[in-house]
Amino acid sequence: MEYYTQVGWLSVIIGAVLSFLLGWLWYSPKFFGEKWAAGSGVKMDAAGKMPAEAMATQAIGLLLMSWFVNVAGGNAGLRALIAFAVLAYSGSSFTGKSQYAKLVDAGYWIASFVVMIVVRKLLHGM
Secondary structure, three states, X not given: OHHHHOOOHHHXXXXXXXXXXXXXXXXXXXXXXXXXXHHHOOOOOOHHHOOHHHHHHHHHHHHHHXXXXXXXXXXXXXXXXXXXXXXXXXXXXXXXXOHHHHXXXXXXXXXXXXXXHHHXXXXXXX
């Protein structure tokens, strides 16, 4: 039951929201977006034309990842980060993405994890 009652829900939500916003910047043309899109075989559209399903599942996934970071923390969280990054890289390999796009995807998982850990530490001192 501590998976629900002992969780700092504020840090879960803030970590997920900040990671989502990081993704917006990470995949923007100002950062890695254009070269990532070319290496992923996708077209860069305006923010209003982004696929709703992809955005919704990304938000849910980040919320779950942030919850996990807040529950597991420490070494378990680090092992999970490695697994998430490797799985992102692997999934990108199956879809035929370029090496650059695969590294951008895996890098985003790592950066999101760092954001979540920082939020957790700032709000809970753990």
